[in-house]
Amino acid sequence: MEQLRDxxxxxxxDNLKGLAFEEYxxxxxxxxxxxxxxxxxVSYVKKEIYLHRxxxxxxxxxxKENDVADMLVCTQAILSDCDMLLIEAKWANLGLVEAVTDKLDTDAELEIYKxxxxxxxxLRGVSENQRKSTE
Structure with missing residues (x-):
């Protein structure tokens, strides 16, 4: 990753994106x-997370290894269209997920929590609202 940073x-x-998506x-x-x-x-979100990081x-x-795991969690949260994501403060403060989702053509909104x-x-409020709407 240090070489990619350089x-x-x-x-x-944009030029680094050309390298990451060379086949396109x-x-x-x-x-x-x-x-x-x-x-x-899938390829786009995964590579964009890494490039923005x-x-x-x-x-x-x-x-560190746990940083890579956290990037994968962020990738899965974006791809699965989940509504809420609880992540470490450093990731939330960097705006890593927003840097990628801002470029996607979607109406889905992923709320980031630290x-x-x-x-x-x-989460309890969402759960309560869903329960009430099904009654």
Whole structure:
């Protein structure tokens, strides 16, 4: 990931996307064009999570195994259209999920929580509302 961070700093996010989605690039004259809507959604979300995470890394930061697991959780939350996601504060503060979901053409909204009590309170409220609507 540190090598990707260096590439991101040198070439920028869009050029790094070209590398990540190389199989979807189409040549148009002297340039290569990426039509993001043609990319498989699973591949797109997974790679975008990684690319955005790379762009948010501190210069001396190293990625730990649990960070990769957290990125996979974020990926699954986006792909499964869940409504609520409780994650570590560092992920919520970075806006990692929003960086990816903002680019998706969807009306689904994923609420990000970093506080368990707030998450639990809202989850109970949703549960109560669903129960009442089925009665």
């Amino acid at each position: 590439l991101h700093e040198e070439w920028g996010h 690039l189409q040549q148009s004259g002297d340039q290569y064009v990426l039509h993001e809507h043609e990319v498989d959604i 790379v762009s948010m890394m501190d210069p001396n930061e190293t990625v 506080d368990f009590e707030e998450f639990h309170r809202d």
